[in-house]
Amino acid sequence: MPPRLSRPLSLGLCALPVVALLAVAGAAPLPYAVAQPGLTADVLGSDQGQEVITIKGAPTRTTKGQLRLTTIVATGPSADVDLADVAKGWFRTDEAVLPRDAVYPSGQSDQEIQRHNTRDMVDSQDSATEAALGFLGEDPAKVDVSLHLADVGGPSAGLLFALGIIDKLDGDGSGGDLTGGRVIAGTGTIDGGGKVGAVGGVSLKTQAAGRDGATVFLVPKAECGDAKAELPQGMRLVPVTTLKGAVSALRALEKGGSVPSC
Numbered sequence: 561m562p563p564r565l566s567r568p569l570s571l572g573l574c575a576l577p578v579v580a581l582l583a584v585a586g587a588a589p590l591p592y593a594v595a596q597p598g599l600t601a602d603v604l605g606s607d608q609g610q611e612v613i614t615i616k617g618a619p620t621r622t623t624k625g626q627l628r629l630t631t632i633v634a635t636g637p638s639a640d641v642d643l644a645d646v647a648k649g650w651f652r653t654d655e656a657v658l659p660r661d662a663v664y665p666s667g668q669s670d671q672e673i674q675r676h677n678t679r680d681m682v683d684s685q686d687s688a689t690e691a692a693l694g695f696l697g698e699d700p701a702k703v704d705v706s707l708h709l710a711d712v713g714g715p716s717a718g719l720l721f722a723l724g725i726i727d728k729l730d731g732d733g734s735g736g737d738l739t740g741g742r743v744i745a746g747t748g749t750i751d752g753g754g755k756v757g758a759v760g761g762v763s764l765k766t767q768a769a770g771r772d773g774a775t776v777f778l779v780p781k782a783e784c785g786d787a788k789a790e791l792p793q794g795m796r797l798v799p800v801t802t803l804k805g806a807v808s809a810l811r812a813l814e815k816g817g818s819v820p821s822c
Contacts, residue, residue: 592641594648595656595761597768598631600745603717603724607709613724614706618698620728625739627727628774629720630747630765631712634658637670653790656764677713684714688721690752691803695722696730703729716759718750719778722803723810732811740814745769746778746798746806754803758782763789770795776813778806784822797822 603612604623635641648655685707693700707721723746727738747765749757758780766777770792779787781799791797798813799822800806812819 591659591661592645593634593637593639593658594641594645595632595634595658595764596654597764597771598633599712600628600630600768600772600774601709601712602626602628603709603720604727604739610708612707612709613721613728614708615725615728616704616706618703618729621731621737623727623731623739624737625741626743626774627720627724627739628743628745628769628772629709629712629717630745630768631716632656632761632764632768654764654767656761658761674713680715681709681713681717684716684718684749685721687750687752688718689725691718691750691754692722692725692729694752695754695803695807696726698729715749716747719748719756719800719803719806720746722750722754723778723806726807732814736814738807738810738814740810742776742813743773744776744778744810745772745774746800748778748780748800750803756780756800756802756806762786763791766791766795766797778809779822781822788822 601607601612604625604627605612635645689705689707690700693703693705705725709717723738732738732740745765746769747759747762749759751757762779762783763786766779766787767790769777775794776796776798777787778798778800781801784797784799787797798806798809799820800809805820809819811817
């Protein structure tokens with residue numbers, strides 16, 4: 561009859577497969593991406609020595625203040641994210657763990673995803689131009705708008721591009737700046753009719769905006785809850801659903817009127 565093992569030794573031997581399994585799981589890549597606050601860029605300013613917004617065929621204004629689009633930066637689609645990365649991201653307020661498929665289209669290479677993001681950015685710029693000129697009643701056949709911004713992909717800058725075009729052409733509509741001289745940031749897709757859409761990663765984008773001096777953040781109304789999660793102290797959230805609503809809110813902010821809030 562084999563010798564009887566003590567209870568502690570038996571438990572230890574039983575635990576060995578579990579420990580081994582956890583060790584393998586901890587080292588195995590997981591289908592997640594880890595995101596952090598990314599860069600912000602003033603669409604009223606310049607990028608790499610070139611104006612972000614260039615307009616021909618209509619008089620433009622000299623603007624004050626800033627309209628800063630916001631981004632997140634995430635681990636690449638082919639990057640290995642392990643259990644330790646995920647655990648760290650869950651406990652940090654400046655990181656977010658997201659399903660990889662929520663950040664990148666599935667089944668595509670890094671190069672294909674880069675081309676996809678570039679196409680989304682170009683489409684977003686076209687929609688922003690259409691929405692802004694439509695809002696102002698300008699003839700797109702006579703007014704030529706060019707948008708230039710390197711190293712930013714995807715559609716989430718549409719709202720800020722549209723607001724930048726409006727500020728350069730018309731300001732607040734009565735001689736002042738649409739920004740009121742403030743540093744205003746935000747995010748949101750836009751279609752040619754001026755409808756603002758949700759984007760994701762908003763709590764990280766508010767942190768990027770606060771880091772770069774913004775005191776007001778325009779957020780798609782559907783994402784107010786996410787935007788409140790890690791909101792920098794002193795930052796004002798302004799929910800928007802349309803370009804018209806965003807312009808009205810900024811005008812009211814400048815003139816001391818009623819401004820929507822989350």
